[in-house]
Amino acid sequence: MHELILRKPDGRALTLYSRRPIPAQIHATAVPGEGGGAAPHLRWHPLRGEWVVYAPQRQERTFLPPPQFNPLRPATDARYPTEVPEGDYDVAVFDNLFPALSAQAPPPPELLVPTASAHGHCEVVVFTRDPASSLGALALDHLALLLEVWGRRTQVLGADPRVKYVLPFENRGAEVGVTLHHPHGQIYAYPFVPPVPARMQALQLEHYARAGEGLLEGLIAGELRESRRMLYQGTEAVAFVPVCARYPYEVWVAPRRPCPGFADLSAAERLDLARALKTTLLKYDGLWQRPFPYVLIWYQAPLDDTARGAYHLHAALSPSYRMPGRLKYLAGTELGAGTFVNDALPEEKARELQAVAVSV
Amino acid sequence: MHELILRKPDGRALTLYSRRPIPAQIHATAVPGEGGGAAPHLRWHPLRGEWVVYAPQRQERTFLPPPQFNPLRPATDARYPTEVPEGDYDVAVFDNLFPALSAQAPPPPELLVPTASAHGHCEVVVFTRDPASSLGALALDHLALLLEVWGRRTQVLGADPRVKYVLPFENRGAEVGVTLHHPHGQIYAYPFVPPVPARMQALQLEHYARAGEGLLEGLIAGELRESRRMLYQGTEAVAFVPVCARYPYEVWVAPRRPCPGFADLSAAERLDLARALKTTLLKYDGLWQRPFPYVLIWYQAPLDDTARGAYHLHAALSPSYRMPGRLKYLAGTELGAGTFVNDALPEEKARELQAVAVSV
Structure with missing residues (x-):
């Protein structure tokens, strides 16, 4: 993997990644905007025992692109600079112009x-220069590169001693609030281990101490034994509808070996994990012959945790729909109680996805 | 409060409530449908440490009403029976035809x-016979009656020894997935304390043991002292945008006295709590001169907890919008990390709501 580190005119970082050497004469561009005025802070929610991020500057986004203007497309017209430059590279990563967490966050x-400083990092990851592509449409070695990029960013952001957890994710589709359709994801680097990974941490540590193996490792072994919810079984990676899916069409993608994070994957594991992910995404889009909206989250081990064997990198994909045209709404029981009601059996939804033929 | 307990033709319970004696000749009706075939069950999610409810029969709802048919309107045409009868009463409560939790749940x-049996109860609460009304439009003494009904249902459902937590809520608006616009809410009675109330329980018990007062009691005292986020300050109840709001326009409504549940409220407290709630709801609808969608949750003490002093009944209202026409989406950081990013300061949103004049 080749990496080229640049600085945007407004001071934000831009890093390019490629499978090939990157021409050094590329110059970082930026959309005009009031970046840097970030003043987020954290407040403690005493009844839930969690931090809430306040990022009021995000509401005042001054940037109003002309119609059809795509700020994530390589800049080709000097009159309309975008967030990423022209050039021969595969993946671009830059600091979000309106970060919820920032290394420049003021005292709270x-x-x-x-209250606390909202110290942290919010990065945008442009998956490809092609605006008409999608995560699932990327070539396998491009996807494998992206997995390596996520590992590299975890390392770079984790080098900040105040960062405790790095979460790469993709929100896909208007249904989850996305307005830019250029294929991209985000990375949040938090100054604390957030509630969901913290809960997973406690449960994984407890299980590891008791059972001597990873919690997800055991669950994957069970899913492979039962096999009826499997979508992909490769030599190094798997994809399946988990027995405890909270969303209809929920899928988990993971390496077979309990790697705690992206940085621990071998090249062969990255390639097979790319295949597992691509298989899932092509099945999603093939199911109803339309782009399938979802939230994709990558869970890694918390940075400071030394019990690495307890953790198991995996992606959890939560689709927006429960059947064609019918959204899965989160309401009273999900939001208020934290208890999900799934109107579909994981076994049935797995069968639907198994029946979608894809060529990866 | 007067109560009339009836049984629907299909065996489901229907209970009517009124401020006046209820004529005894009312007969319970029911929509035709495949109720009773409920086969929900629970599965344990080992990575999140929580139960997930599977209610596959809900996806196959056979009931397709003719257009304009409202199953929550009092039945006036024998050809189209509804879920509630004609008659002189204020509030109707009946067993959900497609329950996620059921006293008849089979072995898992x-x-x-x-896995576990999805034992429990799911009730529908019809707030009024008037389909054109809304929770906020109800007369104060009608709202106060409804608070008494919620207390009575908590008592009735809590008498089931397998029920551990009773959660009344209202999902309002198409934005949160509601298709029936007749004013109504739901009550879920869970066979466990769900994750969100369980977390609140642990934090409230810890705070009570340490500080000798309720966590919310102290927070309300602080909000009253600061006053800038208050929407209503009555002799018995308050409404305010909490300092740690996760949603723009989030509001909490609570009695001043730390009552653990509805059943502990005095008549004066119910009336003032009704006024606090009505004030909030009228401000919501008045803000943009349109019905304001939200999820309203009532948090009470867990049924089996004897440390009642630690708890403080309150409603948390989570609106769907962050500004006119712009939904607050829950995506990567909220769903994946459990960390909310609020683009608005609670102080600013409180000012907006304070500026909406209402006559209660």
Whole structure:
């Protein structure tokens, strides 16, 4: 993997990645905007025991692109600079212009509840220069490169001693609030281990101490034994509808070996994990012959945790629909109680996805 | 409060409530449908440490009403029976035809992960016979009656020894997935304390043991002292945008006194709590001169917890919009990490709502 580190005119970082050497004469561009005025802060929610991020500057986004203007497409017209430059590279990563977490976050205000600086990082990951592509449409070695990029970013962001957890994710589709359709994801680097990974951490550590193997490792072994919810079984990686899916069409993608994070994957594992992910995404888009909206989350081990064997890198994909045209809404029981009601059996949804033929 | 307990032709319970004696000759009606075939079950999610409810029969809802047919309107045409009868009453409560939790839930299947019976109750609460009304439009004494009904249902459902937590809520608006616009809410009675109330329970018990007062009691005292986020300050109840709001326009409504549940409210407290709630809802609808969609959750003490002083009944209202026409989407950081990013300061949103004049 080749890496070229650049600086945008407004000071934000831009890093390009490629399978080939990257021409050094590329110059970083940026959309005009009021970046840098970021003043996010954290407030403690005492009844839920969690931090809430306040990023009021995000509401005042001054950037209003002309129609059809895509800020994630390589800049080709000097009158309309975009966030990424022209050039021969595969993946671009840059600091979000309106970050919820920022290395420049000011000291927090004093309030009724504890507050803290919203120190951290929010990066945008442009998956490809092609605006008409999608994560699932990328070539396998391009996807494998992206997995390596996620590992590299985890390493770079994790080098900040105040960062405790790095979460790469993709929100796909208007149904989850995405307005830019150029294939891209985001990375949040938090100054704490957020509630969901923290809960997983506690449960994985407890299981590892008791059972001597990873929690997800055991679950994957069970899914492979039962096999009826499997979507992909490669030599190094798997994809399946988990027995405990909270969303209809929920899928988990993971290496077979309990790697704690992206950085621990071998080249062969990256390639097969890319195949598992691509298989899943092509099945999604093939199911109803339309782009399938979802939220994709990558869970890694918390940075400071030394019990690495307890963790198992995996992607959890939560699709927006429960049947054609019918959204899965989160309402009273999901949001208020935290208890999901799934109207579909994982076994049935797995059968539907198994029946979608794809060529990867 | 007067109560009339009836049984629907298909065996489901229907209970009517009124401020006046209820004529005894009312007969319970029911929509035709395949109720009773409920076969929900629970599966344990080992990575999140929570139960997931599977209710596959809900996806096959056979009931397709003719256009304009409202199953929550009092039945006036024998050809189209509805879920509630004609008659002089204020509030109707009946068993959901497609319950996610049911007293008739069968033994669970054996699977890779622990499973359990989805024993419990799902009730529909019809707030009024008037389909054109809304929770906020109800007269104060009608709202106060509804608070008493929620207390009564908590008592009735809590008498089932397998029920551990009772959660009344209202999903309002197409934005949160509601297709029936007749004013109504739901009550879920769970066979466990769900994750969100369980987390609140642990934090409230810890705070109570340490500080000798309720966590919310102290927070309300602080909000009253600061006053800038208050929407309503009555003699018995308050409404405010909490300092740690996760949603723009989030509001909490609570009695001043730390009552653990509805059943502990005095008549004066119910009336003032009704006024606090009505004030909030009228401000919501008045803000943009349109019905304001939200999820309203009532948090009470867990049924089996004897440390009642630690708890403080309150409603948390989570609106769908962050500004006119712009939904607050839950995506990567909210769903994947459990960390909310709020683009608005609670102080600003409180000012907006304070500026909406209402007559309660």
